[in-house]
Amino acid sequence: MPGRPDHVASHVxxxxxxxxxxxxxxxxxxxxxxxxxxxxxxxxxxxxxxxGASSVDLLAHVLPDGDALGSALAVGLALRQxxxxxxxxxxxxxxxxxxxxSFLPGQELIVPVSEVPERPELMISFDVADARxxxxxxxxxxxxxxxxxxxxxxxxxGFGTLRLIDPLAPATAVLVDELLRRLGVxxxxxxxxxxxxxxxxxxxxxxxxxxxPATHEFASRLLAAGVRHDAISRRLWDTQSxxxxxxxxxxxxxxxxxPLAAGGRGLVWTWVPWADLLAHGVPPEQxxxxxxxxxxxxxxxxxxxxxxxxxxxxRGSSRANGxxxxxxxxxxxxxxxxxxxAGFTSHRGVPATVAAFRAALDAQSxxxxx
Ligand code: MN
Numbered sequence: 001m002p003g004r005p006d007h008v009a010s011h012v013x014x015x016x017x018x019x020x021x022x023x024x025x026x027x028x029x030x031x032x033x034x035x036x037x038x039x040x041x042x043x044x045x046x047x048x049x050x051x052g053a054s055s056v057d058l059l060a061h062v063l064p065d066g067d068a069l070g071s072a073l074a075v076g077l078a079l080r081q082x083x084x085x086x087x088x089x090x091x092x093x094x095x096x097x098x099x100x101x102s103f104l105p106g107q108e109l110i111v112p113v114s115e116v117p118e119r120p121e122l123m124i125s126f127d128v129a130d131a132r133x134x135x136x137x138x139x140x141x142x143x144x145x146x147x148x149x150x151x152x153x154x155x156x157x158g159f160g161t162l163r164l165i166d167p168l169a170p171a172t173a174v175l176v177d178e179l180l181r182r183l184g185v186x187x188x189x190x191x192x193x194x195x196x197x198x199x200x201x202x203x204x205x206x207x208x209x210x211x212x213p214a215t216h217e218f219a220s221r222l223l224a225a226g227v228r229h230d231a232i233s234r235r236l237w238d239t240q241s242x243x244x245x246x247x248x249x250x251x252x253x254x255x256x257x258x259p260l261a262a263g264g265r266g267l268v269w270t271w272v273p274w275a276d277l278l279a280h281g282v283p284p285e286q287x288x289x290x291x292x293x294x295x296x297x298x299x300x301x302x303x304x305x306x307x308x309x310x311x312x313x314x315r316g317s318s319r320a321n322g323x324x325x326x327x328x329x330x331x332x333x334x335x336x337x338x339x340x341x342a343g344f345t346s347h348r349g350v351p352a353t354v355a356a357f358r359a360a361l362d363a364q365s366x367x368x369x370x
Pocket of ligand 1 (some may be wrong): 067
């Protein structure tokens with residue numbers, strides 16, 4: 001399996017809030033104070049940009065999840081109906097659609113990085129919190145005449161020329177639903193399937209705290225459009241290769257529980273050597289959900305999974321249940337994300353990386369009051 005280039009492997013692994021179970025607080029305000037929910041003028045500017053474009057490039061983030069790729073494909077299908085030349089892409093090399101997302105309609109719209117124009121007329125990114133998450137497409141995005149950023153990450157620093165960023169939206173797919181409504185494109189079964197994959201992914205099948213009555217109303221409209229939610233759920237949540245089960249078993253065997261970490265709230269952590277992926281034929285994008293197994297440990301407030309890349313660097317994914325801010329801990333290691341779901345990239349090896357993460361947790365975890 002070829003390695004990914006350094007500038008992708010070293011991206012800041014800012015993630016969607018997949019670990020938001022039990023977190024009751026809404027999205028945090030932006031530390032930069034720049035984020036505001038899109039207003040009428042923002043929507044109109046994006047509609048005008050789309051109306052004036054003969055060709056549109058739609059981007060998901062590297063290692064795309066259901067929200068990123070589902071959102072990009074939904075808009076791709078909608079704009080193709082309107083006779084616009086559309087391409088969907090993401091900046092990985094190799095560019096692999098995760099097996100769990102291969103059911104998404106519109107895959108024929110996906111093109112390799114090389115087929116994206118050097119200076120696109122109109123580019124729209126979906127679920128991309130940071131320009132570095134565009135991977136190999138970052139330079140082309142920055143050269144685009146217009147770059148629209150559609151996202152729901154609190155940590156989005158506001159790149160691009162036009163922005164539809166709503167940190168209160170449970171998924172980017174929710175913003176796409178509004179965009180399609182304003183474009184006058186009805187939800188057919190294909191588009192609805194893409195959007196359902198997005199909202200189901202980012203809400204953990206409607207379990208996470210960001211799920212609202214409006215989220216269920218959205219899902220209701222998607223089901224009414226003919227979405228096969230049972231088949232999608234099985235593909236998204238309940239289907240893995242046998243090799244993945246072996247990698248998971250080894251990771252769980254390797255897991256350590258540190259009850260005294262995080263101010264006595266507990267840390268559970270493990271790591272996945274690149275050799276395990278090679279031995280079992282598991283592509284790296286397939287272990288993104290491993291953190292959701294590790295974080296089940298009742299004895300730990302914080303969970304951490306380190307995933308080794310071929311160059312030996314480690315991509316860290318962390319989750320917290322609400323009492324500790326892992327975005328702050330990950331920021332100390334050069335990463336970022338949400339308070340309850342964040343990540344980083346480390347070049348220091350496993351013991352030193354875990355030690356640094358533990359120290360960062362201690363620095364911002366108040367001890368549990370007596
Ligand atoms: Mn998302």
